Amino acid sequence: MDLWKIQYHQKPQKTIDDHSRIVKPGTVVGFCNPLLDMTVVGNADLLKRYDLKNNYAILAGKKQTGIEELKKDPNVHCTAGGSSQNSWTVVQYKLKKQNSAAFFGAVGKDRYSEILDREVISDGLNMKSQYHSDKAAGEQ
Numbered sequence: 001m002d003l004w005k006i007q008y009h010q011k012p013q014k015t016i017d018d019h020s021r022i023v024k025p026g027t028v029v030g031f032c033n034p035l036l037d038m039t040v041v042g043n044a045d046l047l048k049r050y051d052l053k054n055n056y057a058i059l060a061g062k063k064q065t066g067i068e069e070l071k072k073d074p075n076v077h078c079t080a081g082g083s084s085q086n087s088w089t090v091v092q093y094k095l096k097k098q099n100s101a102a103f104f105g106a107v108g109k110d111r112y113s114e115i116l117d118r119e120v121i122s123d124g125l126n127m128k129s130q131y132h133s134d135k136a137a138g139e140q
Contacts (some may be wrong), residue, residue, distance in 0.1 A: 025126065028091050030103040032084030034127065036116045041075035080119045092124045102126035108135045
């Protein structure tokens with residue numbers, strides 16, 4: 001007779017087909033430096049004028065301050081960027097429930113943070129920003 005024998009009983013695993021029952025708002029949280037990505041289709045003149053390279057990513061600086069003309073260009077696509085925001089956008093897409101993924105970050109209080117806010121909302125993400133009036137978006 002083995003008095004020390006312990007029997008383990010596992011409950012059968014529940015199958016949940018509906019993500020909405022298990023995913024609550026703010027389930028996945030991240031912290032990052034939020035960035036606004038701009039995808040631009042341009043020509044050699046545009047690249048030279050703003051010191052850009054073809055098929056290349058940069059952090060916009062003083063050389064790109066006149067880039068306002070791009071806001072009106074239909075070939076410019078803005079998206080929420082930065083490594084954490086990109087990851088959270090994918091998480092949000094996979095979870096299929098609005099505001100399941102949330103993240104925190106600091107941004108400048110300017111027109112670019114307004115565009116960023118709009119893009120984040122359209123992705124279904126929940127962004128909580130600390131706004132800085134003395135810096136531009138992406139400089140935190």
